[in-house]
């Protein structure tokens with residue numbers, strides 16, 4: 001195994017959608033045999049927006065089943081729940097004291113999320129969240145963080161915090177790099193192609209979930225928003241002026257490992273592009289959905305796998321936390 005260490009995480013806040021799959025999970029799976037990979041289900045992060053009791057644990061098991069269903073192999077990939085590895089909270093505080101108020105204020109995700117939560121409770125955690133994310137990454141001496149484009153800024157703040165800490169207290173943390181896919185780094189909504197595909201899509205029509213059945217998937221693609229252009233070059237990749245078509249081309253390209261321009265060359269009509277893209281998505285998601293429902297028949301086993309993952313994660317995380325405390329010069333306990 002190469003010594004490249006990979007870490008990336010996902011929040012248990014609802015069903016996984018095609019954006020997360022193409023932006024992140026597909027790369028998590030493809031890297032697992034060459035690299036030393038850790039993947040967290042970040043239940044503590046989910047608390048920034050979750051208020052009902054009894055929900056987050058269920059969502060954590062379901063998400064673990066989905067991560068195994070998409071292809072993470074528990075024999076090589078360390079999959080764990082964040083709250084099972086207390087070092088995340090501990091280094092999270094150190095990171096809160098390492099990032100600045102100004103840096104946190106510039107996070108676009110914080111601005112977007114608070115804008116959507118007008119008249120609703122906005123937790124302090126939503127603001128300090130990137131510090132906990134920095135801890136998630138730095139605890140594992142991570143070289144690479146495979147993510148969608150929307151998480152790039154969080155990796156940047158992590159790098160800045162690590163560099164600042166190393167400068168203050170001596171070389172302690174590995175400086176991580178973000179890794180985003182060539183296609184699929186920013187999958188947009190099928191109904192509003194200027195917004196990213198997201199679980200907060202109210203009608204669900206613009207968002208394809210990994211557990212959607214083939215009929216539902218085809219319906220969402222057939223109804224995808226395009227434009228009224230006609231003619232032989234109507235299908236071309238122009239994200240600014242033809243966002244609906246660009247969204248279909250991006251998805252098709254990410255699924256079939258081509259560029260959106262290569263895909264565009266093969267089409268003259270929107271209808272055919274929609275159907276072929278929907279079918280390619282169905283072909284990819286059907287085995288995932290089947291494995292997911294199989295795994296969900298034995299939740300106990302999924303929970304056991306998470307327990308084993310947490311043991312492995314803790315072995316690495318506890319060493320890094322101690323190194324950070326020692327570097328600062330905390331009084332040994």
Ligand code: TYM
Pocket residue numbers: 007008009010011012019020021022023024025042045132133136137145146147148149150151154184185186187188196197198
């Ligand atoms: P989360 O749970 O929102 O999303 C999980 C992953 O899916 C990617 N993603 C997308 N990619 C392309 N197109 C989309 N429409 C799309 N929607 C989501 C995200 O970029 C992400 O890679 N803060 C993180 C979780 C996190 C984390 C970490 C990630 C916590 N600690 C440490 C990496 C490393 C988040 O909320 O992701």
